[in-house]
Amino acid sequence: MDVSELLSLTAAQATxxxxxxxxxxxxxxxxxxxxxxxxxxxxxTWVAEDLPEDLHSDAPLRGVPLAVKDxxxxxxxxxxxxxxxxxxxxxxxxxxxxxxxxxxxxxxxxKTNQDExxxxxxxxxxxxxxxxxxWDRTRVPGGSSGGSAAAVAAGLAPWALGTDTGGSIxxxxxxxxxxxxxxxxxxxxxxxxxAFASSLDQAGPFTRDVTDAALxxxxxxxxxxxxxxxxxxxxxxxxxxxxxxxxxxxxxxxELSTGEGVEPGVLAAFEASLETAxxxxxxxxxxxxxxxxxxxxxxxxxxxxxxxxxxxxYDGVRYGLRTPADDLVSMYTDTRHDxxxxxxxxxxxxxxYALSSGYYDAYYGRAQKVRTLIAREFASVxxxxxxxxxxxxxxVAFKLGSLTADPLAMYLNxxxxxxxxxxxxxxxxxxxxxxxxxxxxxxxxxxAFSENRILDAAHALERALAFDGSPPxxxxxx
Amino acid sequence: MTEIQYExxxxxxxxxxxxxxxxxxxxCPLSFGEPPNTRTCPVCLxxxxxxxxxxxxxxxxxxxxGMAVGSELAPRSIFHRKNYFYPDLPKGYQISQxxxxxxxxxxxxxxxxxxxxxxEDAAKLIHAGASGRIHGSDASVVxxxxxxxxxxxxxxxxxxxxxxxxxxxxxxxxxxxxxxxVSDVNMEEGSLRCDANISIRPVGQTExxxxxxxxxxxxxRFIERGIRAEVARQERLLREGESIVQETLHFDPRTEAITSxxxxxxxxxxxxxxxPDLPPVTITPAMLERARAAMPELPAxxxxxxxxxxxxxxxxxxxxxxxxELGDLFEAALASGEAGxxxxxxxxxxxxxxxxxxxxxxxxxxxxTPAALATLxxxxxxxxxxxxxxxQVLDTLVAEGGDPAQVVEAxxxxxxxxxxxxxxxxxxxxxxxxxxxxxxxxxxxxxxxxIIGHVMKETRGRADGKEVTAIVRSELGL
Numbered sequence: 003m004d005v006s007e008l009l010s011l012t013a014a015q016a017t018x019x020x021x022x023x024x025x026x027x028x029x030x031x032x033x034x035x036x037x038x039x040x041x042x043x044x045x046x047t048w049v050a051e052d053l054p055e056d057l058h059s060d061a062p063l064r065g066v067p068l069a070v071k072d073x074x075x076x077x078x079x080x081x082x083x084x085x086x087x088x089x090x091x092x093x094x095x096x097x098x099x100x101x102x103x104x105x106x107x108x109x110x111x112x113k114t115n116q117d118e119x120x121x122x123x124x125x126x127x128x129x130x131x132x133x134x135x136x137w138d139r140t141r142v143p144g145g146s147s148g149g150s151a152a153a154v155a156a157g158l159a160p161w162a163l164g165t166d167t168g169g170s171i172x173x174x175x176x177x178x179x180x181x182x183x184x185x186x187x188x189x190x191x192x193x194x195x196x197a198f199a200s201s202l203d204q205a206g207p208f209t210r211d212v213t214d215a216a217l218x219x220x221x222x223x224x225x226x227x228x229x230x231x232x233x234x235x236x237x238x239x240x241x242x243x244x245x246x247x248x249x250x251x252x253x254x255x256x257e258l259s260t261g262e263g264v265e266p267g268v269l270a271a272f273e274a275s276l277e278t279a280x281x282x283x284x285x286x287x288x289x290x291x292x293x294x295x296x297x298x299x300x301x302x303x304x305x306x307x308x309x310x311x312x313x314x315x316y317d318g319v320r321y322g323l324r325t326p327a328d329d330l331v332s333m334y335t336d337t338r339h340d341x342x343x344x345x346x347x348x349x350x351x352x353x354x355y356a357l358s359s360g361y362y363d364a365y366y367g368r369a370q371k372v373r374t375l376i377a378r379e380f381a382s383v384x385x386x387x388x389x390x391x392x393x394x395x396x397x398v399a400f401k402l403g404s405l406t407a408d409p410l411a412m413y414l415n416x417x418x419x420x421x422x423x424x425x426x427x428x429x430x431x432x433x434x435x436x437x438x439x440x441x442x443x444x445x446x447x448x449x450a451f452s453e454n455r456i457l458d459a460a461h462a463l464e465r466a467l468a469f470d471g472s473p474p475x476x477x478x479x480x
Numbered sequence: 481m482t483e484i485q486y487e488x489x490x491x492x493x494x495x496x497x498x499x500x501x502x503x504x505x506x507x508c509p510l511s512f513g514e515p516p517n518t519r520t521c522p523v524c525l526x527x528x529x530x531x532x533x534x535x536x537x538x539x540x541x542x543x544x545x546g547m548a549v550g551s552e553l554a555p556r557s558i559f560h561r562k563n564y565f566y567p568d569l570p571k572g573y574q575i576s577q578x579x580x581x582x583x584x585x586x587x588x589x590x591x592x593x594x595x596x597x598x599x600e601d602a603a604k605l606i607h608a609g610a611s612g613r614i615h616g617s618d619a620s621v622v623x624x625x626x627x628x629x630x631x632x633x634x635x636x637x638x639x640x641x642x643x644x645x646x647x648x649x650x651x652x653x654x655x656x657x658x659x660x661x662v663s664d665v666n667m668e669e670g671s672l673r674c675d676a677n678i679s680i681r682p683v684g685q686t687e688x689x690x691x692x693x694x695x696x697x698x699x700x701r702f703i704e705r706g707i708r709a710e711v712a713r714q715e716r717l718l719r720e721g722e723s724i725v726q727e728t729l730h731f732d733p734r735t736e737a738i739t740s741x742x743x744x745x746x747x748x749x750x751x752x753x754x755x756p757d758l759p760p761v762t763i764t765p766a767m768l769e770r771a772r773a774a775m776p777e778l779p780a781x782x783x784x785x786x787x788x789x790x791x792x793x794x795x796x797x798x799x800x801x802x803x804x805e806l807g808d809l810f811e812a813a814l815a816s817g818e819a820g821x822x823x824x825x826x827x828x829x830x831x832x833x834x835x836x837x838x839x840x841x842x843x844x845x846x847x848x849t850p851a852a853l854a855t856l857x858x859x860x861x862x863x864x865x866x867x868x869x870x871x872q873v874l875d876t877l878v879a880e881g882g883d884p885a886q887v888v889e890a891x892x893x894x895x896x897x898x899x900x901x902x903x904x905x906x907x908x909x910x911x912x913x914x915x916x917x918x919x920x921x922x923x924x925x926x927x928x929x930x931i932i933g934h935v936m937k938e939t940r941g942r943a944d945g946k947e948v949t950a951i952v953r954s955e956l957g958l
Contacts, residue, residue, distance in 0.1 A: 075529040088528065095522050097529060194529040200756035228523075229531050230758055308756055311561050314572020315526045319622070334565055357563070357751035366753060 005033050013066050013160040013214045014241070017107075020064040027057045027065030031109055034067045038112050038158045043134045043143075045153040047072050048080050049112035061107025063221065068108040069159035071150050072116050073196040074100050074205075079110070083196040084118040084146075086129040087316045087323045087341025097194020098226045099163065099205045106221040111159055114149030118343045119313065120170055120198040122146050123415035126406055127345045134402075135178060136473040137440055141399040144174030144415075146198075147208065151178040154208045155473060161218055162208040167198050168301050169395075169419025171206045172431035176394035176443020179433040179471050181460070182208050183215045184419075186450045187426035188233040190219075191226035197312040199305035200231075202423050210471055212432060212461040216241050219453065236451055242461035247282040250459055252446075253289030253387030258421070263414055264396040267437025272393045275434035275444045278466045279391075289383045289390065293375040297421040300372035302413060303356045303365050304424075309346075310353030316341060348409065377425040384449040389459060392418040394431040394443030422447045430460050433469040441469075486680040486718070488711045489688055490640035491594075494653060496632045496663045497601060497671040498541045503628035504600040505532030505575060511625035524628035526570030531757045534559070538630040539582070541662040542598045543763070543771035545632055546583030548656055548778050549593045553768070554582050557598075558760040563751045567622055568602040575600050576633075578752045589652045589780075589802070590645075592637040603627035626670075632662070638677065638688065643707035647700040650674060652779060652802045659776050659804060667699050676707055679724070680714045689714075690724040694731055695741060706731035706738075713738055782807055790814075796828040799835075806831055809843045812850035813857070820858025827857045833871065837878050847881030848874070856884040868941035869893040896942045902935070905943070906951040909934040921956055928952060 003025055011019065019025035031053055038049045046069070057065035070076065073083040075093035082088040096104070104110065117127040125133040125148025133148040135141040136156035143152040147164030151174035154162050164171045166184035175182025183206045190205045197203060207218035220239035226232040254276070276286050318324035318337030325336035342350070356365035383390060395415055405412045422429040422445075429447035436442065444463070448456045502509055506523035523530045539557055546553050560578035576599035586593035603624040634653070640646045654665045654672060664671040674697050679689035694710050697703040709731065714724055726744040731737075777785075783801035786792045792800070800807035810831045813819065819827050830853050831843075838846055856873060859865045865873065865888055873887045888894055896902055909931045910917045919927040928949060935948050952958075 073529075075527075081528070083528070091528070093522075093527065093529065095527075193531050196528040228533060230533050231531075231756075307753060311563050311573050311751070311753070314563060314565065315528070315570060317565060317567075317572060319567045320525065320570060321527070330567070354751065357753050359749050359751070362751075362753070 008033055009037065009157055011160070012210050013063075014217050016066050016160060017062070017064040017217075020059055020066070027059040027109075028053055031057065031065065031067050031111070034111055034159060038069070038153070041153070041158055043136060043139070043152045043156055043158070044131050045114055045133050045149040045156065045158060046112040047082065047115050047130050047149070050110060054109055057109060058104070058107040061105070063103065063107035063217075065107055065109050066160055067111035068103060069111050069114050069150055069153045069162035070100055071147050071162070071164045072113045073120060073165060074113075074163060075194040075196065076100055076110060076113065080113060081196065082130070083120070084116040084128040084130060085316075085341065085343070085346070087337070088196075089129070089323060091322055093194070095194065098191035098228060098232075099222055100194065102191075102224060103163070103218070103221055108221075112153075114147070114153055114162060116149055117146035117170075118346050119196065119309065120146040120165055120167055120203070121309070121345050121349055123169070123173055123412055124400070124402075124405065125149065125174070126402065127343055129343060132402055135399045137179065137399065140401055141440070142177070142402055144177035144395070144399065146170040146174075148174050150208045151175055151180060151182070154178070154210060155180050155471070157472070161210070161214055163205060163218075164208050165195060165198075165203055165205050166419075166423065167202045167204075167305060168423045169416045171208065172419050172429060172443065172445060173395045173415055175208055175431045176433070176441065176445075177399040179441030179469065179473065180208055180210055181212055181215050181430065181432050181464075182206065183219055183430045183453070183457075184422065184428060185219060185223065185453060186235070186428045188231050189223045189235045189451070189453070191224065191229045191232040193226055193228040193232070197308075199308040200312060201308060202301075202305060212430070212457055212464050213241055215430065216457045235453065237454055239457075240454060242457040244458035244462040245465055247279055247284035247459060247462050250279075250284040250389070251387040252276070252279055252284050252286050253383055253390045254286060255291045255294060255383070255390055255392065256288050257291050257295045258392045258418055263417075264393060265398065265437060268393050268395070268397060268442050271435035271437055271442035272444060275463065275467060276391070279463060282462055282466055287387060289387055291376070291379045291383060291390070291421065293372060293379055294421040296372050297376055297424050298413060298417055300369040300376070301416065301420040301424060302352070303369035304373065306349040306353030307356045307366050308353070310350045310357065313342075313346065313350055345409070373424045376421050380421070380425045380427055380447075381449070388448065388455065390447045392445045392447075394418060394445040398437050398440035398442060418445060426450060428453050428456055430456050432460050432464055432467075433471060434463075434467055435469065439474075485683045486715050487683050488641060488643075488707070489638045489679050489681060490642075490646055490707060491638035491677040492591075492636045492640060492646060492650070493675040493677070494634040494650070495601075495673040496634065496657055496665065498538050498630040498632055499661070499663050500535055500537040500541065500630050502535060502537075504535050504538055504598070504630035506628055508628065510629055514625060516621075516623035516625060519625040520627070524570075525624055526572075532575055532755070534758055534761065535630055538598055539761070539763075540767065540771055540774075541630075541660075542582045542596065542632055543767065544660050544662055544774060545596050545634070545657070546586065547771055547775060548660055549583070549586035549588045549596070551583030551586035551593060551596060553763060554580055554584070556580070556760045556762050557582055559598075559755040559758050560752045561755050564748045566602070567620060568605045568627070570603065570624065570627065574602065575755055575758070588656060589649055591639045591649050594635040594637050596632055596634050599631050599633060601626050601629035601631050638679075643704040643711070646676065646707055647704045648802075650700060650703065655779055655802060655804045659778055661776070670698065673698065674703055676703070676710075678707060678710050678714070680711060680718070690726050692724065692726065693728045694738075695728060697731060697733075702731065702733045705733065705736065709736050710738055779804065790824045792825055792828050796825065796832065799832065800828060803835075805843050806835055809834075809850055809853070813854040816851035816854045818851045818854035818858060819861075820855075821861035822854070822857035823861070826861055827854060830857045830860075830874070833874055834878070837874065846878060848877045849881075852877055852882070852884055859884060859888065863895055863944065864888070865893055866895050866942055866944055868936065869895065872941065893940070893942060895944065896939045902943060902947060903951050903955070905935050905938050906931070906948060906955060909938070910952070910955060917956065920952065920958070
């Protein structure tokens with residue numbers, strides 16, 4: 003098998019080829035390692051030096067390489083969460099999710115760049131520089147898991163692990179033209195994931211197709227004695243086979259389909275994909291999530307509130323950056339001043355304010371109520387439809403630097419993805435077409451624990467849409 | 481003009497380290513003086529990505545404490561984060577309970593309980609340099625062995641009215657916790673720590689004065705002295721026409737100096753919010769049943785039993801139940817079968833005599849065995865020795881141990897009994913005090929004390945006062 007053929011395989015195809023003896027796991031790893039080492043997108047912050055001694059090619063994932071977002075702790079391997087404050091930090095343990103995948107036979111290829119502590123929608127908030135979108139290097143890959151998305155889209159890794167707090171898997175997957183699954187909250191252990199917002203953070207796969215997403219997720223989900231919020235999945239995750247959508251009811255939320263700032267090209271691709279769904283037998287109806295439009299406001303209170311507490315541990319005392327000073331308070335303030343970027347500081351301030359006595363009820367308390375309402379509205383919508391569908395992101399990949407001066411405009415990127423995060427329900431983004439030559443994502447969200455159904459529906463749509471996932475440059479190179 | 485009389489109003493906050501197998505939120509064993517930083521793991525060090533998991537045994541112990549003081553038990557266990565920066569707090573927040581403590585209300589002895597909640601202990605800071613405090617120290621180091629030890633914080637209502645009452649009540653609390661088996665309750669080792677909220681007000685006034693908080697007094701003696709010193713300080717301020725400032729204070733037992741740690745203005749805003757890493761846990765009937773089944777006899781029950789079943793007076797019953805070690809000695813003495821004719825009350829009186837001679841020493845460590853104490857009480861009951869002589873025997877037993885009967889024998893302390901032996905001594909006493917004899921003949925019986933004293937001196941206390949009186953009457957024909 004020549005290198006370009008080998009690199010063109012999906013992870014599921016590669017595991018099958020290795021199992022048949024047609025492909026050598028070490029050869030596959032070496033090919034990706036060399037690609038990742040030559041990464042000119044700044045997608046990786048660390049790439050494995052050598053082939054690991056044990057490739058676990060007998061385990062189900064057959065030694066297939068895996069790119070892992072930097073915020074997953076990996077023993078003895080830099081885990082910096084995109085932040086200067088954790089520069090060079092080597093954890094003494096490996097995150098449960100990564101360990102599960104390694105136990106299943108995945109091999110750690112590298113750590114991927116991200117927005118600092120997963121705060122951002124463009125990957126421009128990384129202390130290690132922005133990631134470039136392989137479809138257009140003047141544009142962002144989305145965020146916060148921009149490195150994972152770009153690496154998979156550019157063929158630098160067969161698949162990758164990311165995290166999604168308000169859209170950090172789905173939005174970069176959309177902007178890079180690949181598949182991204184945010185699972186039901188609690189189905190994947192968070193132990194070893196450097197926290198942004200604990201009640202929202204969830205790990206999930208970036209893959210070239212829906213089958214790979216199912217394969218990776220199957221090995222990710224499970225309970226964990228180290229994480230009280232990890233409940234596992236009540237069903238075994240199966241590889242999707244559906245080719246039709248007969249009887250499937252898709253709900254287009256009135257409140258989320260005509261949101262401000264949705265680009266016409268994105269809307270056109272979205273509507274065209276609804277037509278495709280209809281042609282596969284699905285019915286499309288309007289549904290109502292009256293509180294969902296408030297999701298963004300609630301999210302930008304709750305997530306910063308949790309973050310302001312989660313990030314308190316970066317105090318210069320035991321690990322990470324320390325800026326020496328003459329007294330304790332100066333050491334704290336100087337360390338955090340030097341170690342955190344602007345967006346992180348902004349969210350710590352917002353979160354601290356929202357939790358302050360006298361403001362708690364007005365901000366945190368109300369935001370929790372909005373969250374509860376949104377979860378209830380989704381539950382009631384799912385009485386009538388199987389999935390809620392929206393564009394994943396209101397825009398295609400935007401120019402580097404175009405939104406950095408306007409945090410609120412940047413936050414609008416999460417308009418379609420945040421409500422599902424607040425409700426804790428699963429959602430997938432699959433590429434559904436191009437606008438201005440750039441990928442557009444389609445989001446399908448279902449009831450809690452409906453991953454098998456979502457993956458099946460996404461699989462049927464993926465086949466019918468026949469999106470060519472390779473960016474132009476990758477095509478030229480091949 | 482009469483001077484205003486003030487009364488202290490004191491509430492206590494007690495931190496009790498629970499004697500669980502492992503720490504509150506991780507699986508590290510508890511530390512008992514191991515070398516620094518040897519009982520730690522990524523979780524209790526607050527490393528990035530780690531998550532807490534609640535120790536079920538700590539909840540069990542918390543429920544037992546609540547049952548012991550008659551609290552209302554919460555239907556669920558829910559934790560909050562208490563956010564503040566300090567080097568002994570590696571996460572930058574303490575996991576504690578806020579508006580839903582595990583136990584609300586209750587009473588122990590004469591003091592009402594406000595609440596009992598669970599939390600994690602901080603690590604231990606050691607400051608190098610002359611001050612012994614973080615300010616002005618050359619360097620500070622942290623020992624994380626203690627960090628994460630389960631704590632029950634017990635908060636009383638402001639029902640305590642004196643320093644003596646505070647330390648007496650704390651002994652009752654210590655006894656109760658020791659009986660429950662939930663803690664080592666050792667003040668010197670810090671497994672029982674006490675803060676006191678202290679205010680004073682003119683006697684008769686119902687509203688409370690401004691309170692100060694006296695921190696971390698680590699012995700019963702220091703608590704008494706600290707409270708006394710602070711009450712005196714407040715009284716002096718008010719008498720000088722000054723006002724009390726609400727602040728947190730430190731008492732130095734060496735110098736008796738009270739210094740300010742921080743004022744109200746410097747008080748932290750802890751920004752409490754529900755701990756998102758720990759889903760609330762329902763307290764099930766099975767958990768309650770398990771706690772109930774584990775309850776031993778508590779001081780209040782023992783007190784009632786000693787009065788109702790054993791027939792002790794209220795004073796003895798309280799002493800023997802509030803100080804379990806004395807109660808245990810008493811019950812062992814009764815059980816020894818050596819008490820002969822002595823009623824339980826008489827045995828209890830001799831436990832009290834012993835206690836007065838032991839001071840701070842534990843009765844179990846003394847040379848006086850329960851059987852010896854019972855034997856002594858029996859000798860007194862059978863009039864083989866007098867009360868006075870028996871006290872001399874007890875002095876010998878405390879110093880040397882041994883069998884009371886042998887001590888009586890060896891020291892010739894047997895009672896001088898019967899008219900034959902005693903009458904000549906009484907006669908001699910009357911002859912030696914003719915003026916007293918005259919008064920007695922005139923019916924002034926108050927003067928008999930001189931004769932009894934004379935006889936006691938002659939017999940080294942071995943005579944019975946009542947018998948002496950009877951002989952005097954018969955000798956003088958009264």
